[in-house]
Amino acid sequence: MGSEGTASVDIGSINPKxxxxxxxxxxxxxxxxxxxxxxxxxxxxxLPFDEVIFCSIGNPQALGQQPITFFREVLALCDHPSLLEKSETRNLFSSDSVARAQKILSYFPGKGTGAYSHSQGVKGLRHAIAAGIEARDGFPASADDIFLTDGATPGVHCMMQLLIRSEKDGILCPIPQYPLYSASITLHGGTLVPYYLDEATGWGLEISELKKQLEDTRSKGLSVRALVVINPGNPTGQVLTEDNQRQIVEFCKKEGLVLLADEVYQENIYVDDKKFNSFKKIVRSIGYGEEDFLLVSYHSISKGYYGECGKRGGYMEVIGFSSSIREQIYKIASVNLCSNISGQILSSLIMNTPKRGDASYESFTAERDGILNSLARRAKAMEDAFNNLEGVTCNKAEGSMFLFPQIRLPKKAIGAAKAAKKEPDVFYTLHLLESTGIVVVPGSGFGQMPGTYHFRCSILPQENKIPAIISRLAAFHESFMNQYRD
Amino acid sequence: MGSEGTASVDIGSINPKxxxxxxxxxxxxxxxxxxxxxxxxxxxxxLPFDEVIFCSIGNPQALGQQPITFFREVLALCDHPSLLEKSETRNLFSSDSVARAQKILSYFPGKGTGAYSHSQGVKGLRHAIAAGIEARDGFPASADDIFLTDGATPGVHCMMQLLIRSEKDGILCPIPQYPLYSASITLHGGTLVPYYLDEATGWGLEISELKKQLEDTRSKGLSVRALVVINPGNPTGQVLTEDNQRQIVEFCKKEGLVLLADEVYQENIYVDDKKFNSFKKIVRSIGYGEEDFLLVSYHSISKGYYGECGKRGGYMEVIGFSSSIREQIYKIASVNLCSNISGQILSSLIMNTPKRGDASYESFTAERDGILNSLARRAKAMEDAFNNLEGVTCNKAEGSMFLFPQIRLPKKAIGAAKAAKKEPDVFYTLHLLESTGIVVVPGSGFGQMPGTYHFRCSILPQENKIPAIISRLAAFHESFMNQYRD
Incomplete structure (x- = not known):
């Protein structure tokens, strides 16, 4: 068949964005x-290895991390509420899981977790999240400011869709950056305005660099709408100091920028001398009130110690926008009806974990701390290992789930990469994969200073595998350098 | 505070789309x-009523419909797999739920339903869905063609984003239409090209009308990329005949259009003389092979007899696109990482329900048929009731979950609406709400022939409430007509 022309959809006729x-x-x-x-x-x-090890993405449960029992108990009970009426359930679930599930189900008319919710999310769950934010920050939070989302991603798309009118609208993004930002800005037709993090000062965020890039961009006739800050950093793993955060807030205030704060790694801090401060807390502690500052803070159930990536949950806290703009944000949310209820429930759980005295408290705390302490040890072991490699330097992973080592590639390797028509960092990581089965992501996917080469490597393989990964990595690197050393 | 200018985001400075x-x-x-x-x-x-009754949206579980037990048992076991190791579980779950959960968990490395999946969805679940499509259609289906989505909505956005380059790209949509289509086309900057369904022939879809609108649009220099067909219809409830579907397929083939087939109500058929045929089956039965025809078929867990709206699951089957275009579709999916796993699991379940001989078969069948038979009775009762009202005519709900009656409003009512600065159908439905608590959606939200007035009313209130709804509606309508009769 196929007599007349089949519909013509080819690369030349699709949306170029x-x-x-x-x-x-x-x-x-x-x-x-x-x-x-x-x-x-x-x-x-x-192949020269037994197993492919994905250090490429932040997907802990794919690498064997177990889910937090309390969270899954509550989820199972909410999925199948008739369990709550059975006597056997008392033996299978902790008493506080049962109580929490009952409380959550009371937010749903007829216990119906199968219904579309309000497009911002179930009101009772938003109240619970707001209470969690208040407890974290020591400043009030409102359920009306919470938009529950299927992971942080749709929330980022939502704000890009709202703010970007054309390629004349710029969004300030860190380089290196998590590529959701570049992808989303491109899809919505805007311009990514890069600001470079300073690798020499542990991926420092310098206000002078922000100013320079902002002024350059404005001088070209572009309008800069927002500043993206990722804290803790992805792929770079740094944690901002409170002073630095205050400077960033004042910069946004002075320059009239919306602050888009990616705070999805807020639970992932591995060093004693740093702590997570939300930008909401910084804004309020400076004294800016409800209408003084435009902030969107993103959080997700995919990260932290829970790593519930597959459940797709998260929220954005939207601060300072006028009611007419909030209506537009709500409209974007409502076109997608609502985010999934399991993700909504989990979002409320990560912001309201078992308290001292609850039946699950000890086991929950042990699970949580076990994961976080192990992640801290893995981060340190891998950082040390990278710094032991010839020509490699690696900043500390103060937080998040990644290291972003710099590799100083010999000219001969760069030449061989060019001959193979690959970026030099792609050339290196491809060889690493084919020799060891270790998957990392080349730095060019995140952006890096021209002439420098990096890769992003997660700290997520299970701890007992780390020594073998390190030795395979070291052996590969040595042989690569032996082959290409100038 | 607020000394310098707060960031300026107002209606004049956001994305006009x-x-x-x-x-x-x-x-x-x-x-x-x-x-x-x-x-x-x-x-x-x-207020003059005791209860607000939402006949406005297709959200069955919000109105008391209970979830299908088998589906929720499998979901709970997948959420908390350690239940499978406990002896009590045998008393709480059916044996085929346990077996199904074990099978599904085997698709996940380490039973990890908390990991991001492949961006198209878990491969084992896509195989199960493809098998379900094959059983439905009698033609082969491939797991590689399935893209699992958070409900049908993101799949519709995905194709609009792919196909629309500018306002010069048109998408043929039925009028009346489900407003996701108009919203999505507007958000992506394209042009909705309307074709009118013929109310006089039960919302018939006439090829002559498609041709006329296509030619008109092309003569204005627009390029028409795709045809949207909603079958069973929303808001109109009609079910297309096989002959009509063949004509539609041949029309798309001849005119080089992608067929976007919204088939989310495929389980909701209420009349004996109609049956659902997927467009995939029609395309293949005509003899068009893999590369002859471009089709995207949408399905969702939110509709049918299951009504799992809050779980946000669904899939699109993408047929006939070149590998380079499929890569672009995959890229759009991958920027959102993956759809939620609970929705993915439910999507596989609705396409593979318990079989004769399975422990759940009888109870599952009773739950399913109980809901569908009741929906058929509710559809008939409400259709009859509307047709008994002065000046109201209502086509049969052959399928879907809605009726779309036409109200011939007296001139006096239209005048009163104008004086109140409301559309006449909005004026009517607002009075209906304020008098009775019954919520319906005015026809202007879906599009209607100029000078005609309709509203969309779901058939979803629980059956024991239907008589009271009908009598409140009739009493309101009589008093409205008494007030405004010319």
Whole structure:
């Protein structure tokens, strides 16, 4: 068949913004390792390694991290409320899981977790989240400011969609950055205005750099609408100091920028001398009130010690916008009806964990601290390992789930990469994968200072695998350098 | 505080596509009834009715419909797999729920339903869905063609984002239409090209009308990219005949259009002389093969007899696109990482229900048929009731969850509406709400022939409430007509 012309949809006839969009942490960086993994399963021994290890993405439960029992108990009970009427349930679930599930179900008319909720999310869950934010910050939070989302991603798209009118609208983003920001800005037709983090000062965020980039951009006739800050940093792992955060807030205030604060790693801090401060707390502690400052803070159930990536939950706290703009944000949310209820429930749980005296408190605390302490040890072990490699330097992972080491590649390696028509960092990480099965993401996917080469490596493989990963990495690096040393 | 200028984000400085976007089934049509509901709770007896009844949206579990037990058992076990190791579980869950949960968990490395999946969805679940499609259609289906989504909505956005380059790109949409289509086309900057369904022939879809609108649009220099067909219809409730579907397929083939088939109500058919045929089956039965025809079929867990709106699951089956375009579709999916796993699991369940011989088979069948038979009775009762009202005619709800009666409003009512600065159908539905607590959506939100007035009314209130709803509606209508009759 196919007599007349089949509908013509080709690369030349699709939305060029889609074509231009790049997303380094998925696509080829994911599919090629998957092919190798399938090859290993079909034909064990056919590759120089036994296992593909995904250090490429922040996906803890894919690498064996177990979910937090309390969270899953509550979720199962909310999924199947008739369990609450059975006597056997008392033996299977902790008493505070049962109580929490009953409380959550009371927010739903008829206990119906299968209904669309309010497009901002179930009101009772938003109240619970606001209470969690208040407890964290020591400043009031309102359920009306919370928009529950399927992970942080849709919230980022929402604000980009709202703020970007054309390529004349710029969004200040850190470089290196998490590629959701570049992808979302491209898809919505805006311009990414880069500001470079200073690797020499532990990925420092300098106000002078923000000013310089802002002024350069404005001098080209662009309008800069917002500043993206990722704290703790992804892919860079730094944690901002309170002083630095105050400077950032004052900069946004002075320059009339919306502050988009990616705070999804707020639970992931691994060093004693740093602590997480939300930008909401900073804004309020300076004294800016409800109408003085425009802030959107993103949080997610995918990170922290819980790592519930597959459940797709999160929220944005939207501060300072006029009621007419909030209506527009609500409209964008409402076109997607609502975020999934399991993700909404989990979002309320991560902001309201078991309290001292609750039946689950000890086991919950042990699970949480076990994961966070192990992550801290893994971060340190991998940082040390990278710093022991020839020509490699690696800043501390103060927080988040990633290290972003710099590799000083020999000219010969850069030449070989060019001959193979690859970026030098891609060339290196591809060789690493094919020699060791270790998957990392080349720095070019996040942005890096021209002439420097990095990769992003997660600290998420289970702790007992870290020594083997480090030794394979070291052996590969030595052999790579032996091959290409100038 | 607030010394310098706070960031200026006002209606004049946001993306005008967002401002222009309208979404009739949420927003004011939802918030005003909610305010009345709160008023009733705070002050019972303060309004001329005891209860606000939401006939405005397709949200069955919000109106008391119970979830299907088998689905929720499997979901709870997948959320908390350690239940599978406990002896008590055998008393709480059916044996086929346990077996199904074990099978589904085997698709996840380490049973980890908390990990991000492949951006198209978990491969094992996509295989299960493809098998369900094959069983439904009698033609092969491939897991590679399935993209799991958080409800049908993100899949619709995805294709609009792909196909629309500018306002010069048109999408043919039925009028009346489900406002997701108009909203999505506006947000992505395209042009909605209307084709009118013929109310006189039961909301018939005439090829001559498609041709006329296509030619008109092309003569204005626009490029028409795709045809949206909603079958069973929303808000109109009609079910297309196989002959009509063949004509539609041939029309798309001849004119080079992508067919976007909204088939989310495929389980909701209430008349003996109609049956659901997927467009995939029609395309294949004509003889068009893999590369001959571009089709996207949407399905959702929110509709059918399951009504799992809050779980946000669904899929699109993407047929006939070149590998380079599929990569672009995959990229759009991957920027959102993946859809939520509970929704993915439910999507696989609705396409693979218990079989004869399974422990749940009888109870599952009874739950399913109980809901569908009741919906058929409710549809008929409400259709009859509307047709008994002065000046109202209502086509049969052959399928979906809605009726879309036409009200011939007296000139005096139209004049009163104009004086109140309301659309006449909005004027009517607002009076209906304020007199009876019954919430319906004015036809203007879906589009209607100029000079005609309709509203969309769901058939979802529980069956024992239907007689009271009908009598309140009839009493209101009579008094409205008495007040405004010419």
């Amino acid at each position: 889609v074509y231009k969009c790049e997303y380094a942490v998925r696509g080829e960086s994911e599919t090629y390792p998957q092919i190798l993994e399938q090859q290993l399963q079909a034909n064990p021994g056919s | 967002v401002y222009k976007c309208e979404y009739a089934v949420r927003g004011e049509s939802e918030t005003y009834p909610q305010i009345l509901e709160q008023q009733l709770q705070a002050n019972p007896g303060s």
